[in-house]
Amino acid sequence: MKQIYVGLTGNEAVATAFKQARPHVAPAFPITPQTEMMHKFADFVADGVVDTEMILVESEHSAMSAAIGSAATGARTFTATSSAGFALMWEVVYIAASLRLPICMPVVNRALSGNINIHNDHSDAMGGRDAGWIQLWCENTQEAYDHALMCWRIAEHKDVRLPVMINYDGFIISHTAESLHILPDEDAWKFIGPKDLKTGYSLLDMDHPITVGPLDLTDYYFEHKVSQIEALKRAPKYIAEVYKEFGQLTGRHYSFFEEYRTDDADLVIVALGSTAGTAKDVIDAQREKGVKVGLLKIHMFRPFPAVELAKALSKAKVVGVMDKSASFGGWGGPLFNEIRSALYDLPARPKIHNWIYGLGGRDTDTKQIVSLIEQLQAIAKGREAETVNLLGVRL
Amino acid sequence: MAVVNLQTLSKNEDLLTGGHRACAGCTGSNILRQIMLTAGRDTVVGGATGCMEVVTTIFPYTAWKTPFIHSAFENCAATVSGAETAYRALKKRGELPVPREQINFIAFGGDGGTYDIGLQSLSGAMERGHNMLYVCYDNEAYMNTGIQRSGATPFGAHTSTAPAGKVKQGKDRHRKDLTKIMVAHNIPYVAQTTPFHWKDLQMKVRKALDVEGPAFLNILMPCTVGWGFDPALGMELAKMATECNFWPLFEVENGEYKLTYKPKADRTPIEEWLKTQVRFKHLFKPGNEGLIVEIQRWVDDEQRKLLKLCGEA
Numbered sequence: 001m002k003q004i005y006v007g008l009t010g011n012e013a014v015a016t017a018f019k020q021a022r023p024h025v026a027p028a029f030p031i032t033p034q035t036e037m038m039h040k041f042a043d044f045v046a047d048g049v050v051d052t053e054m055i056l057v058e059s060e061h062s063a064m065s066a067a068i069g070s071a072a073t074g075a076r077t078f079t080a081t082s083s084a085g086f087a088l089m090w091e092v093v094y095i096a097a098s099l100r101l102p103i104c105m106p107v108v109n110r111a112l113s114g115n116i117n118i119h120n121d122h123s124d125a126m127g128g129r130d131a132g133w134i135q136l137w138c139e140n141t142q143e144a145y146d147h148a149l150m151c152w153r154i155a156e157h158k159d160v161r162l163p164v165m166i167n168y169d170g171f172i173i174s175h176t177a178e179s180l181h182i183l184p185d186e187d188a189w190k191f192i193g194p195k196d197l198k199t200g201y202s203l204l205d206m207d208h209p210i211t212v213g214p215l216d217l218t219d220y221y222f223e224h225k226v227s228q229i230e231a232l233k234r235a236p237k238y239i240a241e242v243y244k245e246f247g248q249l250t251g252r253h254y255s256f257f258e259e260y261r262t263d264d265a266d267l268v269i270v271a272l273g274s275t276a277g278t279a280k281d282v283i284d285a286q287r288e289k290g291v292k293v294g295l296l297k298i299h300m301f302r303p304f305p306a307v308e309l310a311k312a313l314s315k316a317k318v319v320g321v322m323d324k325s326a327s328f329g330g331w332g333g334p335l336f337n338e339i340r341s342a343l344y345d346l347p348a349r350p351k352i353h354n355w356i357y358g359l360g361g362r363d364t365d366t367k368q369i370v371s372l373i374e375q376l377q378a379i380a381k382g383r384e385a386e387t388v389n390l391l392g393v394r395l
Numbered sequence: 396m397a398v399v400n401l402q403t404l405s406k407n408e409d410l411l412t413g414g415h416r417a418c419a420g421c422t423g424s425n426i427l428r429q430i431m432l433t434a435g436r437d438t439v440v441g442g443a444t445g446c447m448e449v450v451t452t453i454f455p456y457t458a459w460k461t462p463f464i465h466s467a468f469e470n471c472a473a474t475v476s477g478a479e480t481a482y483r484a485l486k487k488r489g490e491l492p493v494p495r496e497q498i499n500f501i502a503f504g505g506d507g508g509t510y511d512i513g514l515q516s517l518s519g520a521m522e523r524g525h526n527m528l529y530v531c532y533d534n535e536a537y538m539n540t541g542i543q544r545s546g547a548t549p550f551g552a553h554t555s556t557a558p559a560g561k562v563k564q565g566k567d568r569h570r571k572d573l574t575k576i577m578v579a580h581n582i583p584y585v586a587q588t589t590p591f592h593w594k595d596l597q598m599k600v601r602k603a604l605d606v607e608g609p610a611f612l613n614i615l616m617p618c619t620v621g622w623g624f625d626p627a628l629g630m631e632l633a634k635m636a637t638e639c640n641f642w643p644l645f646e647v648e649n650g651e652y653k654l655t656y657k658p659k660a661d662r663t664p665i666e667e668w669l670k671t672q673v674r675f676k677h678l679f680k681p682g683n684e685g686l687i688v689e690i691q692r693w694v695d696d697e698q699r700k701l702l703k704l705c706g707e708a
Contacts, residue, residue: 220454
């Protein structure tokens, strides 16, 4: 298929993908660094390129609430957020998942207050990781665009029907222009397709009235939560299918996680988001020097592909997990905890250490990752090291 | 002019079934039923967390014969504005599940979900101009969570968080004038009514649904549990609230105030109203006479201002 090669920021790329999905409704409330995405989308609406009804709400809480009201009718619905906006939504983010509404939402990752900080880390998304949403993570603008196309197919699948968060790093991806391939509108539409409004329930089916979001007491609540758990268990199968179909269409092949030079790697770094790109460069350089290091970059963080990850990491001697968020009072960051738990049942576990890095947008350069690899090497040789470490902080 | 006819109304389908779990003597379910008689089947109802949502939708049962949505406490207006927008979006593309030229969107919230925690979402929805009716059923406290004071609780009332004790005598602030706050949004229709004045209520619902854009109704809802009165007397108390000018009936069409009910010139003293409810019992203890005088002063003041706005004084 013929694709178009363009230069766009991450936000513009995602807005373009969403335009191509022809959503019915988009509630929007500005927060940096998400704003530019909605600006771009509003331009599309103002120019009549897409006939989405935007609801310019007065808060992120209302953005997600309006998205719930809209999606409950069957309308294709998206919104976007970052940081404190995501935190303000938090209550309703859970409700969107429990009502099994296929809302799509970019979370343009940004640090949480306080102190107030507009730059990238992953504390916002990690705060909502157990809300019942599917969480997909992107390394660069191309991946953000691709996932913004694929999310609809995943969210709206009749056996999934769950909201999807697409995570991409604030400023690093959202505001940086990169060259990427996009699909022509018709081809994108052919891939995404119109929302199936015939199956499922609609609040606007006046002939078959339904009650949405009733009071659930001790006799049913637990079963309803289990139905969410089951839906998330089913999701990977369809995510894999969508990845496969997208790969065949575009030549860009995705999986739950990407393994970069891990085949014979003794040392493996695990990371989310844009840091993976920096790490790949460092790994290439280290490989030149004969260091057997690889990278495992996670796309699908929720549901968490624990079994597959354990298998992939089982050959490593030392695993270094990079967390761009802190879990205050916890032992290591959220990604570390997941990975470490996933590895527990392996007959022979690699050593696993955690590095908290990049909080509040602290630049993560190649030198930092080189130093991390050096520490992994030392651990592999038997040196004792802290389980949880900091990277790139002034002490 | 909207016309409401009892004969026609009595033939309309009851859209809130019996068997909901409201308290005996609850005037809230009566308010819902009256509104739905006028609104009819082609209505999407939203409910804020609160008494009416809790008593009508205990899973796996529902008392609603029309579509109903509840998501949280403070976001009913925002949730319904999403549904209303989706209706327009789907209609525009010819994709409605069942074609309808007109669907009413009604959001219900108690005073807690409206005066307080839901005020921002309500204000946003009204300012954006959604074609929806927001109804506040005002029972003057957070009844659903145990009768805590709200912004609608009147001065002197005993509540569980503003109790009458040895040194404090219930709530020490007068209530917030939400109806006027809504008028300040410059929306086409705002009104106040009670379930006792069924004709007034139905007429206001009709007008509210007929206007293009947002409308707001504030409806006094006597609450047997929170106010403390004989469950048989709910409607009597709703009536009395207007006779003593505590809850005047008026409407504001495009900013123009109009009194829709004129109590007798010799209005009932507020004392008579206060006497009917346990929440005001402590006001009648020796030494508290001044509090009743203060309430009467406030009611008279408010009424004077309202009459002026209505061109009646």
